[in-house]
Amino acid sequence: MLAFAEGTSCTTTDPPLADSYRALLCRGELEGVGAASAHAVESLAMLERDLPIIDLERLASRDSRESKACADAMARAASEWGFFQVVNHGVGRDLLEEMRREQAKLFRLPFRTKDKAGLLNGSYRWGNPTATSLGQLSWSESFHVPLPSISREDCDYGKLNSLRGVMQVVADAMSRVAYTVAGTLAENLGQEAGGGEPVFPAGCDGTTCFLRLNRYPACPFAADSFGMVPHTDSDFLTILCQDQVGGLQLIKDSHWVAVKPRANALIVNVGDLFQAWSNNSYKSVEHKVVANSKAERFSVAYFMCPLSDSPVGTYGEPSPYKPFTFGEYRRSVRDDVERTGKKIGLPNFLKRSTVHGLD
Ligand SMILES: O=C(O)CCC(=O)C(=O)O
Numbered sequence: 001m002l003a004f005a006e007g008t009s010c011t012t013t014d015p016p017l018a019d020s021y022r023a024l025l026c027r028g029e030l031e032g033v034g035a036a037s038a039h040a041v042e043s044l045a046m047l048e049r050d051l052p053i054i055d056l057e058r059l060a061s062r063d064s065r066e067s068k069a070c071a072d073a074m075a076r077a078a079s080e081w082g083f084f085q086v087v088n089h090g091v092g093r094d095l096l097e098e099m100r101r102e103q104a105k106l107f108r109l110p111f112r113t114k115d116k117a118g119l120l121n122g123s124y125r126w127g128n129p130t131a132t133s134l135g136q137l138s139w140s141e142s143f144h145v146p147l148p149s150i151s152r153e154d155c156d157y158g159k160l161n162s163l164r165g166v167m168q169v170v171a172d173a174m175s176r177v178a179y180t181v182a183g184t185l186a187e188n189l190g191q192e193a194g195g196g197e198p199v200f201p202a203g204c205d206g207t208t209c210f211l212r213l214n215r216y217p218a219c220p221f222a223a224d225s226f227g228m229v230p231h232t233d234s235d236f237l238t239i240l241c242q243d244q245v246g247g248l249q250l251i252k253d254s255h256w257v258a259v260k261p262r263a264n265a266l267i268v269n270v271g272d273l274f275q276a277w278s279n280n281s282y283k284s285v286e287h288k289v290v291a292n293s294k295a296e297r298f299s300v301a302y303f304m305c306p307l308s309d310s311p312v313g314t315y316g317e318p319s320p321y322k323p324f325t326f327g328e329y330r331r332s333v334r335d336d337v338e339r340t341g342k343k344i345g346l347p348n349f350l351k352r353s354t355v356h357g358l359d
C-alpha cells in the first residue's frame with residue numbers, strides 16, 4: 001500500500017494540502033520521485049553552511065576603518081552570496097520570541113477562519129492549489145500583509161488582541177534593519193545620500209513594504225518536498241527571521257546549500273530590484289524551503305518594495321536593463337507564471353534579451 005494512504009489525516013487548523021496534492025503525490029510515489037526530485041540526490045549529501053555574518057554594530061563604529069570594513073564585507077556577501085546574516089541588528093530577542101508565539105496562535109486557528117473570515121485584510125494564502133506538477137508544490141501557509149494594513153482599524157485580528165501591536169513593532173524594527181542595510185549597500189556602489197532626500201531606495205516608504213508570516217506544517221510525505229518552491233524575491237531586499245528548525249536552501253556556485261540556522265541572527269537577501277539597480281553587482285539568488293517530515297517551522301519575512309509606479313532605475317549607466325517600474329515588473333512575473341507556470345523575472349528586462357523568442 002502506498003505510504004501516502006496512511007497518516008494523511010491533518011488537523012482542522014491545517015490547510016488541506018494533502019487533499020489538494022493527493023493525485024500529484026501518489027503519482028510521484030509510483031514513479032519513485034519526490035516533489036523536488038531534481039534536487040533530491042544533491043540534498044542527501046548536503047551540509048549546512050553558515051552564511052557570512054555581518055555585525056551591524058561595527059557599522060556604527062566611530063573608527064571609520066571599522067565601519068568601512070563592515071560595509072565592504074556586506075557588499076562582498078551581497079555580490080558573492082546574495083545572502084548574509086546580520087547580528088546586533090537591534091531587533092530584540094524577546095520581541096521575536098513574542099512574534100513566534102503570536103504566529104503560532106494565529107496559525108492554530110481553524111483553517112476556515114484563516115481562509116474565509118477576512119483575517120489580516122484577507123491576506124491568507126496556502127500551498128499552491130493549482131499545482132500541476134510536484135515541482136510546484138509548496139507545503140506552507142502564510143499571511144502576506146501590506147505594512148499600512150497592520151495598524152488600520154478595519155484590519156481584522158479576530159480575538160488575537162495582542163497580534164497587531166507585536167506585528168507593528170516587528171515591522172518597524174525590521175524596517176530599520178532593511179534601510180540600514182540597503183543604504184550601506186547603495187553607498188558602497190558610490191551612491192551617497194547627500195544632504196537632501198535619500199536617493200535610495202527610491203519609492204520605498206512605510207506604506208509600500210510587506211510583512212509575511214509563514215508556517216510550514218510538518219510534511220509526512222517525500223523528504224524532499226518543498227515548503228516553498230525555488231524562487232527569487234521580486235523586491236529590493238528581504239529581511240528574514242527563521243526559527244531553529246532549518247530548511248532554507250540557496251544556490252551558491254551552482255549548487256544548493258542549506259543555511260544553518262543561527263539564534264539571534266536575521267537573514268538578509270538581495271531581491272531582483274536591487275540586482276537590477278546595482279547593475280548585477282549584487283545578486284538576487286534562487287532559494288527554497290525544504291519541508292520537514294516531523295517538525296513544523298515558522299518564519300517572518302519583511303519585503304522592501306517600492307511604489308508600484310516607481311521606476312526601479314540604476315545607480316549608474318550603462319545599465320544592462322531597460323527602464324521599468326515595479327508595477328511593470330510584477331505584471332510580467334504574474335503573466336509569465338500564468339502562461340508558463342514559471343517566473344522569468346529580470347531577463348525579460350535586459351536591453352539585449354536572452355529570453356528565447358524575445359530577441
Ligand atoms: O521561510 C523562509 O525561510 C523563506 C521564505 C521566503 O523565501 C519568502 O517568503 O520569500
Ligand SMILES: [Fe+2]
Pocket residue numbers: 231232233287
Ligand atoms: Fe523568498
